[in-house]
Amino acid sequence: MARDITLREALELQEKHSHTLVDVRSPKEFKEATIPGSMNIPIFTNEERAEVGMLYKQVGKQAAMDHGLVIFSKKLPEFIAEFRKIDTPITVFCWRGGMRSKTAATVLELMGIRSSRISGGIHTYRQRVIARLQETIKPKLLVLNGYTGSGKTKILHKLMEDGYPVIDLEGMAGHRGSIFGQIGVEPNNQKKFELLLANKLERYENEPYIFIEGESKRIGQVHMPELLFEKKGQSPQWIIQLPFEVRVKEILSVYEPEKQPDLFLEAFTRIRKRIHQPIAVQIQKDLENGRFTEAVEQLLTHYYDPQYEHSVARFATIGQDVIQAATIQEAYEKCLKRYKELMK
Known part of the structure; x- marks a missing residue:
C-alpha cells in the first residue's frame, strides 16, 4: 500500500x-x-x-x-x-x-x-x-538599473548561466516589464510567480548577494511581494549606461517588431495618450509603415527615458554606481568585476 x-x-x-x-x-x-x-x-x-x-x-x-x-x-x-x-x-x-x-x-x-x-x-x-515570502530576505541585493534597452536582462541571464545568484523577475512573471512586454512571451499567474520566487529565495538564502533587476512593483500580470519590493528599493543601484544607438538595436533585437507589427500597434494605443500628440502621430505612422528603428528612437526619447529619469531620482539617497560601457558584454564584465571585488 x-x-x-x-x-x-x-x-x-x-x-x-x-x-x-x-x-x-x-x-x-x-x-x-x-x-x-x-x-x-x-x-x-x-x-x-x-x-x-x-x-x-x-x-x-x-x-x-x-x-x-x-x-x-x-x-x-x-x-x-x-x-x-x-x-x-x-x-x-x-x-x-x-x-x-x-x-x-x-x-x-x-x-x-x-x-x-x-x-x-x-x-x-x-x-x-x-510563509517564505513573508520572511526576512537575508542576502543583500545588487540591483541592475538603467534606461530601457540597456541589456539588464541579458546581463542577468549571462550571470545566471555562469553560476551566479540571480533572481530573474521578468522571466518568472513571463513579461518583459514594458507596455510591449507581453509580446512573444507567455505570462505566469501570481501563484506561479510566487512559487518560482520563493524557490529562488530559499535556494540563495545563504548567499551574501543576489543580482536582481530594478523592476516596478507590478510586472505584467503579477506583483512583487512587499518585503522584496521594499528591500530592492533600499538597495544600492548599479546603473547600466549604454550608447543610445546600442539601446535601440537591443530593443529591436529582443522584440523583433517586424514579426508581429499588429501587436506593437495595439500595445502602442495604450500609451499613445501619454505622449505629445504630434510625436504620437508620427510614432504610429512609423509603426504602420515598418519604420521600427524610428519608432523606437521616438519612444525612448519621448516616453521611456523621461519615465526612467523620474523614477531614478529616488535613488539619490540610496547610492548609485554608474557602469558605463560601449556594449552589453562590456557592461556584463564590469558588473562581474565589481561583484568579485565585493566578495573579497
Missing part, C-alpha cells in the same frame, strides 16, 4: 536522492503552478476535469466519482505506461492530497509500481511559499 509522506520528506527525497515527483492534476492546473522539478501525468484532461467538476456541483459527489471512474478506466493502460517510463522512486500529489492522488497511488500499487503520496498535496507547498 502506498504510504503518505510530508511535503518536507518529498522535497528532501527530490533534492538528495534520485526521486521523481508526479503531479496528477490536469495540464491546466500543472501549468498554473506546481512543485518545481515535478512532471505531469494527469488523471483527467482539462475538459474531463471540468466535466467531472460540473457533475459534482449539479448532481453530487457520488455521481461525479462514478463518471470520473468511467473516464479514467478507459485510459488506465496509457496512464500506467507513462509511469513505467520513470526509472526512479515515485511520489504523486494533487491539490490537497485527495481523491486523485489516492486513486493514482492505489492503481500504481495494483500494477506493481511502488509510490508514495504527499499528504496535503500541493496546497501545503502553497502555504510554504506564502
